Amino acid sequence: MRFTFTTEPARFIERPNRYVILAEIRSGVTVRAHCPDPGRLRELLIPGATVHLSSTPREGRRTTHELRFVERPETGLLISLDSRLPNALFREALDERTLEPFSDWTAYEPEVFLPASGGRIRSRADFLLRGQDGARTWVEVKSATLVEDRCAYFPDAVTERGRRHLEELAAIARSGERAAVCFIVQRPDADMLRPQWDRDPAFAEALEEAERAGVLLTAYNADITLSEATLRRRIPVLTGRP
DNA sequence: GCAGGATAGCGTCGGGCATG
DNA sequence: CATGCCCGACGCTATCCTGC
Numbered sequence: 001m002r003f004t005f006t007t008e009p010a011r012f013i014e015r016p017n018r019y020v021i022l023a024e025i026r027s028g029v030t031v032r033a034h035c036p037d038p039g040r041l042r043e044l045l046i047p048g049a050t051v052h053l054s055s056t057p058r059e060g061r062r063t064t065h066e067l068r069f070v071e072r073p074e075t076g077l078l079i080s081l082d083s084r085l086p087n088a089l090f091r092e093a094l095d096e097r098t099l100e101p102f103s104d105w106t107a108y109e110p111e112v113f114l115p116a117s118g119g120r121i122r123s124r125a126d127f128l129l130r131g132q133d134g135a136r137t138w139v140e141v142k143s144a145t146l147v148e149d150r151c152a153y154f155p156d157a158v159t160e161r162g163r164r165h166l167e168e169l170a171a172i173a174r175s176g177e178r179a180a181v182c183f184i185v186q187r188p189d190a191d192m193l194r195p196q197w198d199r200d201p202a203f204a205e206a207l208e209e210a211e212r213a214g215v216l217l218t219a220y221n222a223d224i225t226l227s228e229a230t231l232r233r234r235i236p237v238l239t240g241r242p
Numbered sequence: 243g244c245a246g247g248a249t250a251g252c253g254t255c256g257g258g259c260a261t262g
Numbered sequence: 263c264a265t266g267c268c269c270g271a272c273g274c275t276a277t278c279c280t281g282c
Contacts, residue, residue, distance in 0.1 A: 018274045019253045034253060038273045062253060083272080084255085111257085157273060 001085075001092050002228045005054035007068050012049045015041075021067055023051055033065035037081040039156035043146055044070045044079060052078070052226065069224065072189075078224045079145055079187040085229060086143040086184030087126060089222065093231055094127070100234075101180065101218055102139065105129040125169075137178040140165050144185045144193060144219075152190035152219070152235070154183055158200045166206040170213035181210070183219035183237065186229070192236045193219040208239045 010023035013030065018038045024030050033053050035041075045051075050073075053065040069078045090099075091110065097103035108129045127139040142162065144154045155162055169179035183193050195204035211217055217237040223230045 015274095017252045018272085036254080038271095040274070066254095159273080161272085 001089055001230070003068075003226075005056075005066070005068070007052040007054045007226055010051050010053050010065075012045055012047060012051045012070070014047065015045055020063060021045065021051070023053060023065075023067075025053070031065050032063040033067045034061075034063040035067045035081070037067075037083045037143070037145065039083070039145065041070075041081065041145065041156065043148075044081070046073070049073060050076075069226070072187075077187065077189060078226070080222070080224045080229060081145060081186070083143045085186060087141050089184055089229060089231055090127070090139075090141045090182055094129075098231070099182075099218075099220070101216060102129065102137075102182070104131055105137075106132060125165075131178075135178060137180060138169060138172050139180045139182060140169060142181060142183045144183050144190075145187065147185065147187060147190045150189060150191045152183070152185040152193040152221070153196045154193060155196060155200055155203060159203055163200075163203045163206045166203070166210045166215070169215045170206075170210040173210070173214035178216070179210075179214075180216035180218060181207075181237075183217075184231070185219060185221040185235070186224060188221050188223050188232055190221045190235060192238055194238050194242060197241050204239070204241070207237075211239050 008025055010025045013022040013024060015021045019035050021033050021035050022030055023033055050071040051067055052069040054068050056066045057064055067081055069080055071078060093099045094102055094108055108127055110127055125138045126141040129137040142154060144152045146153045146156050172179040195207045197204045219235045219237050220231045221233060221235055223232050
C-alpha cells in the first residue's frame with residue numbers, strides 16, 4: 001500500500017496526552033502532531049527519538065501534523081504508528097487475496113455487529129467474510145508495534161475491550177461458525193507474536209481460551225518505508241506462557 | 243489521611259441519523 | 263438525494279471520590 005502523504009523527520013520531545021505529541025522539525029520549530037496510536041508506546045516514544053510527521057493543515061484541526069513513524073534508535077528501522085493502517089492493509093490483502101487463510105471469500109463486509117450473546121451490547125468485528133460454501137468467518141484485526149528480541153507483544157496496554165472481543169469470537173467458534181484474529185505487526189523485525197502475560201494476563205488467558213475454542217490465530221509482520229507498507233510474511237502466534 | 247478505584251478529557255475520524 | 267451535525271471509539275493520565 002502506497003502512502004498518500006509525504007513526511008519530514010523530527011525529534012520527539014514529549015507526549016502531553018495520548019493523542020498529541022510535540023516534536024521539533026528541522027527548522028527548529030516545535031510542532032504539535034496528532035498521535036494516531038493511543039497505545040502506551042513507552043518503548044518507542046523516547047525523548048530525542050527520530051519520528052516522521054506528515055503535514056495536515058486543515059481548518060479546525062488542533063494539530064498541524066500527523067505522527068506516522070518512529071525510528072528504532074540503533075538501526076533506524078521504521079515502525080508505523082498509525083492504528084488505522086492494519087485495517088487498511090488487511091482489506092487490501094483481502095482484495096488481492098494474498099493472505100492464504102483469508103483468500104477464499106465470495107463477499108466481505110467491514111465493521112459488522114457480532115451476533116448478540118446473552119442479550120449484552122453487541123460489539124463489532126472488523127470483517128465478516130462469506131466463503132464459497134456460504135460459511136461465515138468473523139475476523140478481528142489487531143495492531144501491534146512493540147517488539148523485543150524479535151518477538152512481537154500484544155497488547156501494549158491492558159485492553160478490556162480486546163479481551164471481550166476474544167470471548168465473543170470464542171463463542172462464535174463454539175457455535176460452529178468460523179472466527180479469526182489477525183495481528184498486524186507494523187514493522188518487519190518480528191518472527192513471532194505472544195500476548196503480554198505480565199501486563200495483561202486476562203487478555204492472554206482469553207487468547208488461549210479462544211484458540212482452544214477453535215478461533216484461528218494469525219499474525220503478519222510488515223515492511224515499512226517512508227512511501228509504502230507491505231505485509232511481509234505470516235509469523236506464528238504463541239499463546240502459552242513463555 | 244491514605245490508598246486504590248472510578249472517571250473525564252484529550253484529537254480525529256467516520257457512521258448514522260436528521261434536516262433541507 | 264445531498265449535506266452536515268453529533269456522537270462513539272480508542273487508551274493514557276490526572277484528578278476526584280470512596281471507603282477504610
